[in-house]
Amino acid sequence: MIVKRNKLNFWERLYLPAIFGGLKVTLRHFFGKKITMQYPEEKWTVPDGYRGAPYLVKDPEGRTKCVSCQLCEFICPPKAIRIIPPGPEGSPEAGNVEKAPKEFEINMLRCIFCGYCQEVCPEEAIFLMKDYSLTGLTREEMIYDKEKLLELGGVHNDQIKKWKNKAREAEEQGVKP
Amino acid sequence: MLAFINHLSSTQQFILFSFVKIVLVILPLLGMVAYAVLVERKISAFIQDRVGPNRVGLPLFNIGSRLGLGQPLADGIKFILKEDYTPDHVRKGYFWLAPAIAMVPALLTIAVIPFGSTLGGKEKMVIADLNVGILYTFGIVSLGVYGIVLAGYAANSKYPFLGGIRSSAQMISYEIAMGMSVVPLFLLVGNLNLSQVISYQADHIWSWLIFKQPLSFIIFLIAAFAETNRLPFDLPESETELVGGYHTEYSSMKFGMFFMGEYANMIASAAMMVTLFLGGWTLPFAGLDQPATDVLHGLLHIAIFLGKMMVLMLFFIWVRWMWPRFRYDQLMDLGWRRFIPLALLNIVITAAVLYLRR
Numbered sequence: 001m002i003v004k005r006n007k008l009n010f011w012e013r014l015y016l017p018a019i020f021g022g023l024k025v026t027l028r029h030f031f032g033k034k035i036t037m038q039y040p041e042e043k044w045t046v047p048d049g050y051r052g053a054p055y056l057v058k059d060p061e062g063r064t065k066c067v068s069c070q071l072c073e074f075i076c077p078p079k080a081i082r083i084i085p086p087g088p089e090g091s092p093e094a095g096n097v098e099k100a101p102k103e104f105e106i107n108m109l110r111c112i113f114c115g116y117c118q119e120v121c122p123e124e125a126i127f128l129m130k131d132y133s134l135t136g137l138t139r140e141e142m143i144y145d146k147e148k149l150l151e152l153g154g155v156h157n158d159q160i161k162k163w164k165n166k167a168r169e170a171e172e173q174g175v176k177p
Numbered sequence: 178m179l180a181f182i183n184h185l186s187s188t189q190q191f192i193l194f195s196f197v198k199i200v201l202v203i204l205p206l207l208g209m210v211a212y213a214v215l216v217e218r219k220i221s222a223f224i225q226d227r228v229g230p231n232r233v234g235l236p237l238f239n240i241g242s243r244l245g246l247g248q249p250l251a252d253g254i255k256f257i258l259k260e261d262y263t264p265d266h267v268r269k270g271y272f273w274l275a276p277a278i279a280m281v282p283a284l285l286t287i288a289v290i291p292f293g294s295t296l297g298g299k300e301k302m303v304i305a306d307l308n309v310g311i312l313y314t315f316g317i318v319s320l321g322v323y324g325i326v327l328a329g330y331a332a333n334s335k336y337p338f339l340g341g342i343r344s345s346a347q348m349i350s351y352e353i354a355m356g357m358s359v360v361p362l363f364l365l366v367g368n369l370n371l372s373q374v375i376s377y378q379a380d381h382i383w384s385w386l387i388f389k390q391p392l393s394f395i396i397f398l399i400a401a402f403a404e405t406n407r408l409p410f411d412l413p414e415s416e417t418e419l420v421g422g423y424h425t426e427y428s429s430m431k432f433g434m435f436f437m438g439e440y441a442n443m444i445a446s447a448a449m450m451v452t453l454f455l456g457g458w459t460l461p462f463a464g465l466d467q468p469a470t471d472v473l474h475g476l477l478h479i480a481i482f483l484g485k486m487m488v489l490m491l492f493f494i495w496v497r498w499m500w501p502r503f504r505y506d507q508l509m510d511l512g513w514r515r516f517i518p519l520a521l522l523n524i525v526i527t528a529a530v531l532y533l534r535r
Contacts, residue, residue, distance in 0.1 A: 023499060027495075029224050
Protein backbone atom coordinates (compact mmCIF):
# COMPACT_ATOMS: atom_id res chain seq x y z
CA MET A 1 0.00 0.00 0.00
CA ILE A 2 1.26 3.46 -0.84
CA VAL A 3 0.64 6.13 1.73
CA LYS A 4 0.14 9.44 0.05
CA ARG A 5 2.10 12.21 1.73
CA ASN A 6 0.26 15.44 1.22
CA LYS A 7 2.42 18.49 0.93
CA LEU A 8 1.98 20.79 3.89
CA ASN A 9 0.56 24.18 3.16
CA PHE A 10 2.20 27.36 4.38
CA TRP A 11 0.19 27.61 7.60
CA GLU A 12 1.04 24.04 8.52
CA ARG A 13 4.68 24.54 7.62
CA LEU A 14 4.92 27.34 10.17
CA TYR A 15 4.32 24.60 12.81
CA LEU A 16 2.38 27.11 14.87
CA PRO A 17 -0.99 25.29 14.75
CA ALA A 18 0.71 22.10 15.86
CA ILE A 19 2.51 23.93 18.65
CA PHE A 20 -0.65 25.50 20.01
CA GLY A 21 -2.48 22.20 19.62
CA GLY A 22 0.21 20.55 21.71
CA LEU A 23 0.07 23.23 24.37
CA LYS A 24 -3.69 22.81 24.54
CA VAL A 25 -3.49 19.04 24.98
CA THR A 26 -0.87 19.20 27.72
CA LEU A 27 -2.75 21.96 29.50
CA ARG A 28 -5.94 19.91 29.45
CA HIS A 29 -4.14 16.97 31.00
CA PHE A 30 -2.42 19.23 33.53
CA PHE A 31 -5.79 20.16 35.02
CA GLY A 32 -7.40 16.82 34.28
CA LYS A 33 -8.22 14.03 36.68
CA LYS A 34 -5.21 12.13 38.00
CA ILE A 35 -5.33 8.38 37.72
CA THR A 36 -2.58 7.50 40.17
CA MET A 37 -3.64 5.15 42.98
CA GLN A 38 -1.78 5.80 46.23
CA TYR A 39 -0.96 2.14 46.52
CA PRO A 40 -0.17 1.15 50.08
CA GLU A 41 -2.90 3.44 51.42
CA GLU A 42 -5.57 2.59 48.89
CA LYS A 43 -5.71 -0.76 47.23
CA TRP A 44 -7.46 -2.01 44.16
CA THR A 45 -10.43 -4.33 44.45
CA VAL A 46 -9.21 -7.79 43.58
CA PRO A 47 -11.51 -9.32 40.97
CA ASP A 48 -13.26 -12.65 41.49
CA GLY A 49 -11.30 -15.57 40.17
CA TYR A 50 -8.01 -13.82 40.90
CA ARG A 51 -5.21 -16.26 41.61
CA GLY A 52 -3.44 -15.01 44.70
CA ALA A 53 -1.70 -16.94 47.44
CA PRO A 54 -2.95 -20.52 48.11
CA TYR A 55 -4.22 -21.05 51.65
CA LEU A 56 -5.82 -23.96 53.47
CA VAL A 57 -9.43 -23.63 54.61
CA LYS A 58 -11.55 -25.08 57.38
CA ASP A 59 -15.12 -26.23 57.08
CA PRO A 60 -17.93 -24.36 58.89
CA GLU A 61 -17.45 -26.56 61.95
CA GLY A 62 -13.80 -25.59 62.25
CA ARG A 63 -12.26 -28.81 60.98
CA THR A 64 -9.28 -28.94 58.69
CA LYS A 65 -10.60 -29.99 55.33
CA CYS A 66 -7.29 -31.31 54.02
CA VAL A 67 -7.02 -35.07 54.12
CA SER A 68 -3.31 -35.37 53.23
CA CYS A 69 -3.93 -37.01 49.91
CA GLN A 70 -0.85 -35.23 48.60
CA LEU A 71 -2.30 -34.64 45.17
CA CYS A 72 -1.42 -30.97 45.39
CA GLU A 73 2.11 -31.80 46.44
CA PHE A 74 2.31 -34.09 43.44
CA ILE A 75 0.82 -31.67 40.91
CA CYS A 76 2.65 -28.56 42.12
CA PRO A 77 4.91 -27.53 39.20
CA PRO A 78 7.57 -25.73 41.25
CA LYS A 79 7.34 -28.21 44.14
CA ALA A 80 6.37 -25.51 46.58
CA ILE A 81 4.13 -27.73 48.71
CA ARG A 82 5.40 -30.22 51.28
CA ILE A 83 3.00 -32.42 53.21
CA ILE A 84 3.68 -34.83 56.04
CA PRO A 85 0.69 -37.14 56.48
CA PRO A 86 -0.23 -38.23 59.99
CA GLY A 87 0.88 -41.84 59.37
CA PRO A 88 -0.84 -44.99 60.62
CA GLU A 89 -1.66 -43.66 64.10
CA GLY A 90 -3.94 -40.92 62.73
CA SER A 91 -5.12 -37.87 64.52
CA PRO A 92 -7.09 -38.58 67.68
CA GLU A 93 -9.41 -35.59 67.53
CA ALA A 94 -10.55 -36.33 63.97
CA GLY A 95 -11.55 -39.78 65.06
CA ASN A 96 -11.01 -42.65 62.73
CA VAL A 97 -12.45 -40.84 59.75
CA GLU A 98 -9.98 -38.87 57.64
CA LYS A 99 -6.36 -38.00 58.16
CA ALA A 100 -5.61 -34.30 58.58
CA PRO A 101 -2.00 -33.48 57.69
CA LYS A 102 0.63 -33.50 60.41
CA GLU A 103 2.53 -30.81 58.58
CA PHE A 104 1.61 -28.77 55.53
CA GLU A 105 4.02 -26.21 54.14
CA ILE A 106 3.85 -23.91 51.13
CA ASN A 107 6.99 -22.13 50.14
CA MET A 108 5.60 -18.84 48.88
CA LEU A 109 8.92 -17.99 47.25
CA ARG A 110 8.58 -21.02 45.00
CA CYS A 111 4.83 -20.85 44.44
CA ILE A 112 3.89 -19.61 40.99
CA PHE A 113 0.18 -19.13 41.78
CA CYS A 114 -0.87 -21.44 38.98
CA GLY A 115 -3.88 -22.79 40.87
CA TYR A 116 -3.26 -26.47 40.06
CA CYS A 117 -3.44 -27.34 43.77
CA GLN A 118 -6.90 -25.82 44.02
CA GLU A 119 -7.95 -27.56 40.83
CA VAL A 120 -6.69 -30.97 41.89
CA CYS A 121 -7.89 -30.92 45.48
CA PRO A 122 -10.67 -33.53 45.94
CA GLU A 123 -11.71 -32.04 49.28
CA GLU A 124 -11.86 -28.34 48.30
CA ALA A 125 -9.37 -27.73 51.06
CA ILE A 126 -6.96 -25.37 49.35
CA PHE A 127 -7.92 -22.16 47.57
CA LEU A 128 -6.07 -19.40 45.82
CA MET A 129 -7.13 -16.35 47.78
CA LYS A 130 -6.85 -12.66 46.97
CA ASP A 131 -3.56 -11.93 48.71
CA TYR A 132 -0.96 -10.74 46.21
CA SER A 133 1.52 -8.87 48.35
CA LEU A 134 3.46 -11.40 50.42
CA THR A 135 6.47 -10.04 52.19
CA GLY A 136 9.02 -11.29 54.64
CA LEU A 137 12.49 -10.51 55.85
CA THR A 138 13.93 -14.03 55.56
CA ARG A 139 13.45 -17.03 53.31
CA GLU A 140 12.32 -19.11 56.28
CA GLU A 141 9.60 -16.62 56.99
CA MET A 142 8.21 -17.14 53.52
CA ILE A 143 7.63 -20.84 54.09
CA TYR A 144 4.09 -20.82 55.46
CA ASP A 145 3.29 -23.73 57.79
CA LYS A 146 -0.04 -25.40 58.46
CA GLU A 147 -1.17 -23.12 61.28
CA LYS A 148 -0.42 -19.98 59.32
CA LEU A 149 -2.09 -21.27 56.16
CA LEU A 150 -5.22 -22.29 58.07
CA GLU A 151 -5.37 -18.97 59.86
CA LEU A 152 -4.98 -17.00 56.65
CA GLY A 153 -7.40 -19.23 54.77
CA GLY A 154 -10.21 -18.97 57.29
CA VAL A 155 -13.49 -20.81 56.98
CA HIS A 156 -14.82 -22.03 53.68
CA ASN A 157 -18.59 -21.95 53.77
CA ASP A 158 -19.17 -24.86 51.38
CA GLN A 159 -22.58 -26.29 50.59
CA ILE A 160 -21.56 -29.95 50.38
CA LYS A 161 -21.03 -30.41 54.10
CA LYS A 162 -19.20 -33.65 53.61
CA TRP A 163 -18.50 -34.37 57.27
CA LYS A 164 -22.05 -33.67 58.36
CA ASN A 165 -23.32 -36.02 55.67
CA LYS A 166 -20.82 -38.67 56.64
CA ALA A 167 -21.95 -38.42 60.26
CA ARG A 168 -25.60 -38.61 59.21
CA GLU A 169 -24.92 -41.64 57.00
CA ALA A 170 -23.00 -43.32 59.78
CA GLU A 171 -25.83 -42.66 62.18
CA GLU A 172 -28.37 -44.12 59.75
CA GLN A 173 -26.26 -47.23 59.36
CA GLY A 174 -25.72 -47.41 63.09
CA VAL A 175 -21.97 -47.39 62.87
CA LYS A 176 -21.34 -44.06 64.50
CA PRO A 177 -17.99 -44.18 66.21
CA MET B 178 27.75 47.83 61.85
CA LEU B 179 26.94 50.90 59.73
CA ALA B 180 29.80 52.78 61.27
CA PHE B 181 32.10 49.90 60.40
CA ILE B 182 30.93 49.94 56.78
CA ASN B 183 31.27 53.71 56.50
CA HIS B 184 34.74 53.45 57.93
CA LEU B 185 35.90 51.27 55.02
CA SER B 186 37.36 52.77 51.88
CA SER B 187 35.23 52.65 48.74
CA THR B 188 37.25 49.74 47.30
CA GLN B 189 36.80 47.76 50.48
CA GLN B 190 33.10 48.56 50.49
CA PHE B 191 32.86 47.40 46.89
CA ILE B 192 34.57 44.11 47.71
CA LEU B 193 32.41 43.57 50.79
CA PHE B 194 29.15 44.31 49.01
CA SER B 195 30.12 42.24 46.00
CA PHE B 196 30.95 39.29 48.22
CA VAL B 197 27.65 39.58 50.08
CA LYS B 198 25.74 39.81 46.81
CA ILE B 199 27.55 36.82 45.35
CA VAL B 200 26.66 34.73 48.38
CA LEU B 201 23.07 35.97 48.39
CA VAL B 202 22.66 35.18 44.70
CA ILE B 203 24.48 31.88 44.34
CA LEU B 204 22.95 30.12 47.34
CA PRO B 205 19.32 30.89 46.42
CA LEU B 206 20.20 30.03 42.84
CA LEU B 207 21.31 26.56 43.90
CA GLY B 208 18.13 26.26 45.93
CA MET B 209 16.11 27.28 42.92
CA VAL B 210 17.91 24.66 40.85
CA ALA B 211 16.90 22.00 43.35
CA TYR B 212 13.31 23.12 43.41
CA ALA B 213 13.18 23.56 39.64
CA VAL B 214 13.81 19.83 39.46
CA LEU B 215 10.90 19.22 41.82
CA VAL B 216 8.63 21.54 39.84
CA GLU B 217 9.64 19.79 36.66
CA ARG B 218 8.78 16.42 38.16
CA LYS B 219 5.47 17.68 39.47
CA ILE B 220 4.44 19.32 36.21
CA SER B 221 5.50 16.35 34.16
CA ALA B 222 3.45 14.17 36.45
CA PHE B 223 0.37 16.37 36.15
CA ILE B 224 0.66 16.51 32.39
CA GLN B 225 0.87 12.73 32.30
CA ASP B 226 -2.14 12.37 34.63
CA ARG B 227 0.02 11.28 37.55
CA VAL B 228 0.56 13.02 40.90
CA GLY B 229 4.35 13.10 41.13
CA PRO B 230 6.51 13.05 44.27
CA ASN B 231 4.21 13.29 47.28
CA ARG B 232 5.94 11.35 50.06
CA VAL B 233 8.86 13.43 51.30
CA GLY B 234 8.10 16.51 53.34
CA LEU B 235 10.50 18.99 54.84
CA PRO B 236 12.58 17.48 57.63
CA LEU B 237 11.56 17.42 61.31
CA PHE B 238 7.83 18.03 60.84
CA ASN B 239 7.28 16.48 57.42
CA ILE B 240 5.70 19.70 56.19
CA GLY B 241 4.32 19.72 52.69
CA SER B 242 4.78 16.04 52.04
CA ARG B 243 1.76 16.12 49.72
CA LEU B 244 3.76 18.47 47.50
CA GLY B 245 7.00 16.55 47.94
CA LEU B 246 8.73 19.62 49.34
CA GLY B 247 11.50 17.54 50.86
CA GLN B 248 12.19 15.70 47.63
CA PRO B 249 15.07 17.97 46.48
CA LEU B 250 16.79 17.35 49.80
CA ALA B 251 16.40 13.60 49.47
CA ASP B 252 17.65 13.77 45.89
CA GLY B 253 20.66 15.78 46.97
CA ILE B 254 21.53 13.33 49.73
CA LYS B 255 21.14 10.49 47.26
CA PHE B 256 23.50 12.17 44.79
CA ILE B 257 26.12 12.69 47.46
CA LEU B 258 25.90 9.23 48.97
CA LYS B 259 25.92 7.23 45.74
CA GLU B 260 29.14 5.56 44.71
CA ASP B 261 31.24 7.95 42.67
CA TYR B 262 32.44 5.51 40.09
CA THR B 263 35.19 6.35 37.64
CA PRO B 264 35.26 3.72 34.90
CA ASP B 265 38.60 2.27 33.94
CA HIS B 266 38.57 3.39 30.33
CA VAL B 267 37.99 7.11 30.81
CA ARG B 268 40.53 9.89 30.47
CA LYS B 269 40.71 10.69 34.16
CA GLY B 270 41.78 14.32 34.17
CA TYR B 271 39.16 15.49 31.70
CA PHE B 272 36.61 13.21 33.25
CA TRP B 273 36.98 14.99 36.55
CA LEU B 274 37.16 18.42 34.99
CA ALA B 275 34.10 18.21 32.74
CA PRO B 276 31.32 18.40 35.39
CA ALA B 277 32.84 21.52 36.90
CA ILE B 278 33.16 23.16 33.51
CA ALA B 279 29.56 22.29 32.74
CA MET B 280 28.32 23.82 35.99
CA VAL B 281 30.39 26.98 36.33
CA PRO B 282 29.36 28.96 33.19
CA ALA B 283 25.72 28.65 34.16
CA LEU B 284 26.47 30.30 37.50
CA LEU B 285 28.75 32.92 35.99
CA THR B 286 26.12 34.28 33.60
CA ILE B 287 24.02 35.34 36.55
CA ALA B 288 26.69 37.88 37.51
CA VAL B 289 25.59 40.56 35.04
CA ILE B 290 21.83 40.11 35.42
CA PRO B 291 20.20 42.99 37.30
CA PHE B 292 17.78 41.05 39.49
CA GLY B 293 16.44 44.10 41.31
CA SER B 294 16.77 47.86 41.35
CA THR B 295 18.45 48.98 44.55
CA LEU B 296 18.42 48.07 48.21
CA GLY B 297 19.10 50.73 50.79
CA GLY B 298 19.10 53.55 48.27
CA LYS B 299 22.39 53.17 46.48
CA GLU B 300 23.49 49.54 46.30
CA LYS B 301 22.58 48.23 42.84
CA MET B 302 21.13 44.75 42.77
CA VAL B 303 23.50 43.32 40.21
CA ILE B 304 26.76 41.60 41.02
CA ALA B 305 28.72 43.16 38.17
CA ASP B 306 27.19 46.15 36.40
CA LEU B 307 29.30 45.71 33.27
CA ASN B 308 29.05 48.04 30.33
CA VAL B 309 29.47 45.08 28.01
CA GLY B 310 27.00 42.89 29.93
CA ILE B 311 25.55 41.03 27.00
CA LEU B 312 28.96 40.37 25.43
CA TYR B 313 30.12 38.91 28.71
CA THR B 314 27.04 36.69 28.81
CA PHE B 315 27.60 35.36 25.33
CA GLY B 316 31.25 34.81 26.05
CA ILE B 317 30.43 32.76 29.12
CA VAL B 318 27.54 30.89 27.50
CA SER B 319 29.83 29.77 24.71
CA LEU B 320 32.08 28.24 27.37
CA GLY B 321 29.19 26.01 28.39
CA VAL B 322 29.73 23.80 25.38
CA TYR B 323 33.22 22.83 26.59
CA GLY B 324 31.93 21.01 29.62
CA ILE B 325 29.73 18.82 27.48
CA VAL B 326 32.26 18.25 24.72
CA LEU B 327 34.89 17.43 27.28
CA ALA B 328 32.56 15.02 29.03
CA GLY B 329 31.83 13.31 25.73
CA TYR B 330 35.49 13.05 24.88
CA ALA B 331 36.71 12.06 28.34
CA ALA B 332 34.23 9.21 28.68
CA ASN B 333 36.05 7.45 25.85
CA SER B 334 33.04 5.45 24.73
CA LYS B 335 30.74 5.79 21.78
CA TYR B 336 27.47 7.15 23.16
CA PRO B 337 28.96 10.00 25.17
CA PHE B 338 31.16 10.76 22.19
CA LEU B 339 28.17 11.06 19.88
CA GLY B 340 26.41 13.19 22.47
CA GLY B 341 29.43 15.47 22.72
CA ILE B 342 29.64 15.88 18.95
CA ARG B 343 25.96 16.62 18.66
CA SER B 344 26.01 19.15 21.44
CA SER B 345 29.01 21.03 20.07
CA ALA B 346 27.39 21.31 16.66
CA GLN B 347 24.04 22.26 18.17
CA MET B 348 25.30 24.82 20.64
CA ILE B 349 27.65 26.50 18.22
CA SER B 350 25.01 26.86 15.52
CA TYR B 351 22.35 28.15 17.86
CA GLU B 352 24.72 30.57 19.53
CA ILE B 353 24.97 32.40 16.22
CA ALA B 354 21.22 32.70 15.88
CA MET B 355 20.95 33.72 19.52
CA GLY B 356 23.66 36.34 19.25
CA MET B 357 22.18 37.80 16.11
CA SER B 358 18.68 37.84 17.53
CA VAL B 359 19.65 40.33 20.22
CA VAL B 360 21.46 42.77 17.92
CA PRO B 361 18.22 44.65 17.06
CA LEU B 362 17.59 45.16 20.77
CA PHE B 363 20.86 46.95 21.19
CA LEU B 364 20.26 48.95 18.03
CA LEU B 365 17.11 50.18 19.72
CA VAL B 366 18.53 50.70 23.19
CA GLY B 367 21.89 52.00 22.09
CA ASN B 368 23.72 50.45 25.03
CA LEU B 369 25.07 47.03 25.95
CA ASN B 370 24.64 47.53 29.68
CA LEU B 371 21.76 45.38 30.91
CA SER B 372 20.64 47.95 33.49
CA GLN B 373 20.24 50.43 30.64
CA VAL B 374 18.26 47.85 28.68
CA ILE B 375 15.88 47.59 31.61
CA SER B 376 15.48 51.32 32.08
CA TYR B 377 14.70 51.57 28.36
CA GLN B 378 11.75 49.22 28.91
CA ALA B 379 10.57 50.77 32.15
CA ASP B 380 8.02 53.44 31.27
CA HIS B 381 5.34 51.56 29.34
CA ILE B 382 4.31 47.97 28.80
CA TRP B 383 4.49 48.46 25.03
CA SER B 384 8.08 49.51 25.37
CA TRP B 385 8.96 46.01 26.58
CA LEU B 386 11.21 44.65 23.92
CA ILE B 387 9.09 41.51 23.52
CA PHE B 388 6.46 43.73 21.87
CA LYS B 389 8.94 45.85 19.95
CA GLN B 390 10.94 42.87 18.71
CA PRO B 391 8.69 39.79 18.83
CA LEU B 392 10.73 37.99 16.19
CA SER B 393 13.87 38.51 18.23
CA PHE B 394 12.13 37.09 21.25
CA ILE B 395 10.96 33.98 19.41
CA ILE B 396 14.40 33.30 17.97
CA PHE B 397 16.07 33.94 21.33
CA LEU B 398 13.58 31.69 23.12
CA ILE B 399 14.05 28.78 20.75
CA ALA B 400 17.81 29.25 20.69
CA ALA B 401 17.72 29.24 24.49
CA PHE B 402 15.98 25.87 24.38
CA ALA B 403 18.76 24.59 22.17
CA GLU B 404 21.51 26.14 24.27
CA THR B 405 20.21 24.63 27.48
CA ASN B 406 19.77 21.22 25.84
CA ARG B 407 16.12 21.10 26.68
CA LEU B 408 13.52 19.25 24.71
CA PRO B 409 12.72 19.52 21.82
CA PHE B 410 16.46 20.00 21.29
CA ASP B 411 17.90 17.56 23.81
CA LEU B 412 19.91 15.69 21.22
CA PRO B 413 23.12 15.67 23.31
CA GLU B 414 21.35 13.57 25.93
CA SER B 415 18.56 11.86 24.02
CA GLU B 416 18.03 8.91 26.34
CA THR B 417 16.25 6.86 23.73
CA GLU B 418 19.16 6.74 21.33
CA LEU B 419 22.33 7.58 23.25
CA VAL B 420 21.65 5.94 26.63
CA GLY B 421 22.41 9.08 28.62
CA GLY B 422 24.36 11.06 26.04
CA TYR B 423 27.45 12.86 27.26
CA HIS B 424 26.89 11.90 30.90
CA THR B 425 26.41 8.18 30.32
CA GLU B 426 29.60 7.26 32.18
CA TYR B 427 29.04 9.63 35.07
CA SER B 428 27.53 8.73 38.40
CA SER B 429 26.84 10.25 41.79
CA MET B 430 27.63 13.91 42.30
CA LYS B 431 29.49 14.22 39.00
CA PHE B 432 26.27 13.39 37.21
CA GLY B 433 24.55 15.70 39.67
CA MET B 434 26.73 18.55 38.49
CA PHE B 435 25.61 18.07 34.89
CA PHE B 436 22.04 17.81 36.04
CA MET B 437 22.25 20.95 38.15
CA GLY B 438 24.14 22.68 35.37
CA GLU B 439 21.26 22.07 33.00
CA TYR B 440 18.77 23.62 35.38
CA ALA B 441 21.10 26.47 36.31
CA ASN B 442 21.44 27.16 32.59
CA MET B 443 17.69 27.19 32.32
CA ILE B 444 17.40 29.68 35.16
CA ALA B 445 20.15 31.83 33.69
CA SER B 446 18.54 31.95 30.28
CA ALA B 447 15.14 32.69 31.81
CA ALA B 448 16.74 35.55 33.77
CA MET B 449 18.39 36.75 30.58
CA MET B 450 15.09 36.73 28.71
CA VAL B 451 13.34 38.60 31.52
CA THR B 452 16.07 41.23 31.42
CA LEU B 453 16.20 41.59 27.66
CA PHE B 454 12.56 41.22 26.67
CA LEU B 455 10.23 41.41 29.63
CA GLY B 456 11.39 44.59 31.31
CA GLY B 457 13.49 43.03 34.07
CA TRP B 458 12.44 44.08 37.56
CA THR B 459 10.10 46.82 36.37
CA LEU B 460 6.34 46.88 36.15
CA PRO B 461 4.88 49.84 34.26
CA PHE B 462 2.47 50.95 37.00
CA ALA B 463 2.26 51.85 40.69
CA GLY B 464 5.61 53.58 40.53
CA LEU B 465 7.43 50.29 40.17
CA ASP B 466 9.21 51.48 37.03
CA GLN B 467 11.70 53.65 38.94
CA PRO B 468 14.63 52.37 41.04
CA ALA B 469 13.46 51.82 44.59
CA THR B 470 14.25 54.30 47.32
CA ASP B 471 13.26 52.15 50.31
CA VAL B 472 13.92 48.55 51.22
CA LEU B 473 10.33 47.43 50.72
CA HIS B 474 10.23 48.51 47.10
CA GLY B 475 13.69 47.06 46.58
CA LEU B 476 12.48 43.66 47.75
CA LEU B 477 9.31 44.06 45.67
CA HIS B 478 11.45 44.60 42.58
CA ILE B 479 13.38 41.43 43.28
CA ALA B 480 10.09 39.59 43.73
CA ILE B 481 8.81 40.93 40.39
CA PHE B 482 11.96 39.76 38.70
CA LEU B 483 11.67 36.29 40.22
CA GLY B 484 7.99 36.13 39.32
CA LYS B 485 8.63 36.90 35.67
CA MET B 486 11.45 34.39 35.68
CA MET B 487 9.24 31.68 37.10
CA VAL B 488 6.66 32.20 34.38
CA LEU B 489 9.35 31.61 31.79
CA MET B 490 10.67 28.59 33.70
CA LEU B 491 7.20 27.10 33.79
CA PHE B 492 7.00 27.58 30.05
CA PHE B 493 10.35 25.84 29.63
CA ILE B 494 9.12 22.90 31.66
CA TRP B 495 5.72 22.84 30.02
CA VAL B 496 7.25 22.66 26.55
CA ARG B 497 9.46 19.78 27.55
CA TRP B 498 6.48 17.49 28.08
CA MET B 499 4.79 18.42 24.86
CA TRP B 500 7.06 17.96 21.89
CA PRO B 501 9.00 15.03 20.58
CA ARG B 502 12.69 15.50 19.93
CA PHE B 503 13.82 17.05 16.66
CA ARG B 504 15.79 14.91 14.26
CA TYR B 505 19.41 16.00 13.92
CA ASP B 506 19.11 17.28 10.35
CA GLN B 507 15.88 19.09 11.21
CA LEU B 508 17.65 20.79 14.07
CA MET B 509 20.50 21.96 11.87
CA ASP B 510 18.09 23.01 9.15
CA LEU B 511 16.07 25.05 11.63
CA GLY B 512 19.15 26.71 13.05
CA TRP B 513 21.10 27.53 9.92
CA ARG B 514 18.47 27.92 7.22
CA ARG B 515 15.59 29.45 9.15
CA PHE B 516 16.74 31.32 12.22
CA ILE B 517 20.00 32.82 11.05
CA PRO B 518 18.45 34.36 7.90
CA LEU B 519 15.46 35.51 9.93
CA ALA B 520 17.70 37.10 12.54
CA LEU B 521 19.77 38.78 9.85
CA LEU B 522 16.62 40.08 8.19
CA ASN B 523 15.45 41.38 11.54
CA ILE B 524 18.71 43.26 12.04
CA VAL B 525 18.55 44.80 8.58
CA ILE B 526 14.93 45.87 8.92
CA THR B 527 15.45 47.33 12.39
CA ALA B 528 18.54 49.18 11.27
CA ALA B 529 16.73 50.52 8.19
CA VAL B 530 13.75 51.69 10.21
CA LEU B 531 15.98 53.37 12.76
CA TYR B 532 17.97 55.03 9.99
CA LEU B 533 14.83 56.36 8.28
CA ARG B 534 13.33 57.60 11.57
CA ARG B 535 16.55 59.38 12.48
